[in-house]
Structure formats: structure tokens, C-alpha cells
Amino acid sequence: MDRIRLRGGRPLRGSIPIGGAKNAALPLMAAALLSEGPLVLTNAPALDDTRTMAGLLAQHGLSVEHDTIARTMTLGGTATNLVAPYDLVRKMRASVLVLGPLLARYGEAKVSLPGGCAIGTRPVDLHLKGLEEMGAKIDLDSGYMNATAPGGLRGAKVFFTQVSVGATENLLMAATLADGMTELVNAAREPEIDDLAHCLIAMGAKIEGIGTDRLRIEGVKALHGATHPIVPDRIEAGTFACAAGITGGEVLLEGAKLEHLGTVARVLREAGVEVEEAPRGVVVKRLSGLRGVDVMTEPFPGFATDMQAQFMALMAVAEGASMITETIFENRFMHVPEMNRMGARINVHGSSAIVRGVSRLSGAPVMATDLRASVSLILAGLAAGGETIVNRVYHLDRGYERLEAKLAAVGADIERLPG
Numbered sequence: 001m002d003r004i005r006l007r008g009g010r011p012l013r014g015s016i017p018i019g020g021a022k023n024a025a026l027p028l029m030a031a032a033l034l035s036e037g038p039l040v041l042t043n044a045p046a047l048d049d050t051r052t053m054a055g056l057l058a059q060h061g062l063s064v065e066h067d068t069i070a071r072t073m074t075l076g077g078t079a080t081n082l083v084a085p086y087d088l089v090r091k092m093r094a095s096v097l098v099l100g101p102l103l104a105r106y107g108e109a110k111v112s113l114p115g116g117c118a119i120g121t122r123p124v125d126l127h128l129k130g131l132e133e134m135g136a137k138i139d140l141d142s143g144y145m146n147a148t149a150p151g152g153l154r155g156a157k158v159f160f161t162q163v164s165v166g167a168t169e170n171l172l173m174a175a176t177l178a179d180g181m182t183e184l185v186n187a188a189r190e191p192e193i194d195d196l197a198h199c200l201i202a203m204g205a206k207i208e209g210i211g212t213d214r215l216r217i218e219g220v221k222a223l224h225g226a227t228h229p230i231v232p233d234r235i236e237a238g239t240f241a242c243a244a245g246i247t248g249g250e251v252l253l254e255g256a257k258l259e260h261l262g263t264v265a266r267v268l269r270e271a272g273v274e275v276e277e278a279p280r281g282v283v284v285k286r287l288s289g290l291r292g293v294d295v296m297t298e299p300f301p302g303f304a305t306d307m308q309a310q311f312m313a314l315m316a317v318a319e320g321a322s323m324i325t326e327t328i329f330e331n332r333f334m335h336v337p338e339m340n341r342m343g344a345r346i347n348v349h350g351s352s353a354i355v356r357g358v359s360r361l362s363g364a365p366v367m368a369t370d371l372r373a374s375v376s377l378i379l380a381g382l383a384a385g386g387e388t389i390v391n392r393v394y395h396l397d398r399g400y401e402r403l404e405a406k407l408a409a410v411g412a413d414i415e416r417l418p419g
């Protein structure tokens with residue numbers, strides 16, 4: 001199993017290209033099930049998760065070609081197998097996003113229940129309830145969701161009792177081919193949802209309310225192929241912003257969009273990191289010391305839970321204390337004991353972590369438990385004296401493309417140890 005070895009203490013300087021967003025690419029790829037295609041996605045990232053989604057769609061019968069040099073993915077065809085098997089769904093929860101499109105276009109689907117994962121229980125009840133309100137019949141049997149809609153899905157008013165990115169995406173895709181008008185109330189507003197909506201419109205869907213928590217979708221008989229550029233990855237950008245901040249460097253996040261960084265940019269500024277729009281992206285630099293800032297994770301436009309661990313690494317070396325409250329997932333502090341092994345002073349009390357900044361971390365062998373926890377340990381390693389070895393790098397490869405190469409190109413002392 002590969003590991004990452006790094007030695008901290010070098011300020012990062014230069015330019016880092018930001019790839020297409022993992023969390024946009026996955027639903028966009030699932031949207032290929034809604035039409036014969038071809039759906040051409042440009043700015044497509046080459047990640048373990050996009051490879052897993054490609055494998056899932058291919059076993060459904062779609063043709064999926066990813067030109068990783070041109071960064072273009074072409075998807076199309078007819079699904080010949082409507083089953084999403086446990087082995088793929090357990091690898092990647094976003095596999096559940098095939099449920100809505102399969103049901104909408106083919107009237108049936110059998111998708112493995114994803115189950116919990118390292119960061120929480122992550123149920124799919126909101127996806128199922130919404131689809132049932134649109135006329136689907138769903139039985140849970142032997143770990144699978146057996147869904148049918150013999151007469152097709154019909155439009156409905158769906159109220160989400162909790163904001164869910166995945167449920168909003170599944171229902172949005174399903175509603176494009178439903179009979180009549182669907183209204184999604186208390187919908188998630190993440191930029192990746194806007195991106196999906198714009199792609200669906202390019203495929204012939206009728207959607208209003210993009211960017212708000214109320215999406216209105218008028219079903220159409222069929223969708224067609226389209227070409228769509230995947231939005232830049234705001235979490236990758238935010239991660240590299242923290243890398244520049246924690247090392248005291250200056251980095252251009254090439255292609256990043258400041259408006260998508262939202263609260264993360266505001267909080268970084270409060271912490272002493274400059275974040276400014278530039279002609280080719282976003283420039284991040286730190287000129288003075290870091291200050292402790294309190295944050296609470298929230299659905300967009302609030303502070304992203306997917307940035308919580310990385311921000312904690314920054315706060316671990318800030319002056320003063322910071323309270324970081326995680327409101328989205330119940331178990332997303334697994335990086336804390338590993339950071340503490342590197343000399344951080346962090347205590348967890350329920351859903352909050354109190355971070356008392358220290359002047360220096362020290363490198364150590366650490367164990368990654370999930371995607372963002374892994375990268376937060378790399379950030380801590382960039383600020384630490386001595387050598388850090390991050391084990392279980394496979395988590396990192398789910399969501400970061402050539403992370404070590406991108407960091408090395410701006411001056412980090414980092415390498416992958418193949419294992």
C-alpha cells in the first residue's frame with residue numbers, strides 16, 4: 001500500500017492547477033444514464049472515485065471513455081443491467097446516485113444500500129422518501145433497494161427535512177424525466193448542484209430556481225447528449241489554500257473560483273491568510289501569523305464539512321484557541337488523535353473540538369482514516385519539523401489527483417513511497 005513521506009518547514013510558492021470537482025463529476029457521470037448521449041464532460045478529473053463510477057456505469061452497460069490527457073470523458077448508450085452491486089457501492093457511497101436516473105429512464109433499479117462509512121452512518125432515507133413521493137415503490141431486501149416505477153415517475157412536491165446534497169441530486173435527476181412538475185424544497189445549494197442542473201439543462205431538462213433552496217423541474221419526455229465543463233474543485237482549492245497558509249507561502253490556485261470558496265475564504269482571512277481573486281484564479285498568501293478562529297460546518301453557503309479537517313490543521317499552529325464544531329457528520333474528528341501525535345493540542349467534546357494552537361508540530365508516522373482526514377495530516381506534516389509518513393494513502397487517491405506532485409511543484413519536500 002502506497003505511503004506519502006514529507007518533511008515540513010518549506011513555504012509553498014508558485015501555481016497549482018485546480019482540477020474538476022470530484023463531487024460534481026460523480027453526479028454528472030450518473031446523469032449520463034438519463035439519455036442515450038453522448039454526454040461529454042470536459043475538465044474531468046482522474047481520481048479513484050471517478051474510476052469507480054466509470055466501472056459502475058460500464059457494468060450497467062454504458063460506454064465510458066476517459067481521455068486523461070485531454071481531461072475529457074465521453075459517456076453514452078443504453079443500460080442493459082439495472083443492478084448496482086454491493087462491491088462497487090460499498091467502495092463509494094456516491095454510487096447511490098444511479099438510483100434516480102435508472103428509475104426515471106428505465107422504471108426500475110436494484111441498488112445496494114451503501115451502509116455507513118468512517119465519517120458517519122449516512123442513511124439514504126431522504127433519497128428513498130423523495131422517490132416514493134414521486135410514485136416509486138421501493139422494497140429493502142437482502143441489503144438492496146429494489147425500486148420500481150412501472151407507470152413512470154410523476155412530479156411531486158418534495159420537502160427535505162434535512163439538507164442533503166446527494167438526495168437533492170438524485171431527485172433532481174429523477175425529476176427531469178418525470179411526468180409533470182416537481183418541486184424540491186429545502187434543497188441543497190452546493191455549487192456542484194448548480195453544475196449538475198446546468199448540465200441537465202444542456203441535455204434538454206427544464207429547471208428553475210438554480211442556486212436557491214427551491215428547485216422546480218418540469219419533466220420532459222427524453223433528454224439528449226450535451227457537452228459540459230465540470231466546475232473546478234472548491235475543496236481541492238480550499239485544501240491548497242490551507243497548505244499555503246500553514247507554510248506561510250504564496251500560491252496561485254489556477255482556475256479556482258472565489259465565489260465557490262465562500263465562507264471558507266472569509267474564515268481563512270479571519271485566520272490571517274489573504275485570499276484574493278486574480279485573473280487566472282485565486283491567490284492565497286500569508287504575510288503574518290495565524291490566529292485562532294471558531295467555525296461551524298454547515299450546508300453551502302456555510303463552512304464546508306469537507307474543509308473541516310484541513311482547517312483544523314491550520315488552527316493547530318495558530319495563535320490562540322479555536323472551536324471547531326461539526327454539524328453534518330457525527331464522526332468526523334478521526335484526524336484529531338493523529339494530529340495530537342504530531343504535537344497538536346486538540347480536545348474533542350461531543351461535536352466540537354477545542355484546538356489550542358502550538359508553535360510547532362513534529363513529524364510522525366500517522367494513519368489516515370478518510371479522504372479529508374488524510375489530507376489534513378499532510379497539511380500538518382507540511383508545518384511540522386522532521387519527517388511525516390502518511391499511511392493508507394488510498395483514501396487520498398479517491399479525491400486528489402497527483403496531490404504529492406502538485407505540492408512538490410510549489411516547493412514541498414514530499415514523495416510517494418510505492419508499497
Ligand SMILES: CC(=O)N[C@H]1[C@@H](OP(=O)(O)OP(=O)(O)OC[C@H]2O[C@@H](n3ccc(=O)[nH]c3=O)[C@H](O)[C@@H]2O)O[C@H](CO)[C@@H](O)[C@@H]1O
Pocket residue numbers: 022023024026093094120121122123124125126127128162163164165166167188299305306328329330
Ligand atoms: C459525493 C459527494 O458529493 N459527497 C459530498 C456529499 O455527501 P452526501 O450527499 O452523502 O451528504 P449529504 O448532504 O446527503 O449528508 C448531509 C447529512 O444528511 C444526512 N442524510 C443524508 C441523506 C439521507 O437520506 N438522510 C440523512 O440523514 C447525512 O447522514 C448527513 O448527516 O455532501 C456532503 C456534505 O456536504 C459532503 O461531505 C460529501 O463530500
Ligand SMILES: C=C(OP(=O)(O)O)C(=O)O
Pocket residue numbers: 023093094306371372399
Ligand atoms: C466525504 C466525502 O466524499 P464522499 O461523500 O464521496 O464520501 C468528501 O469528499 O470529503
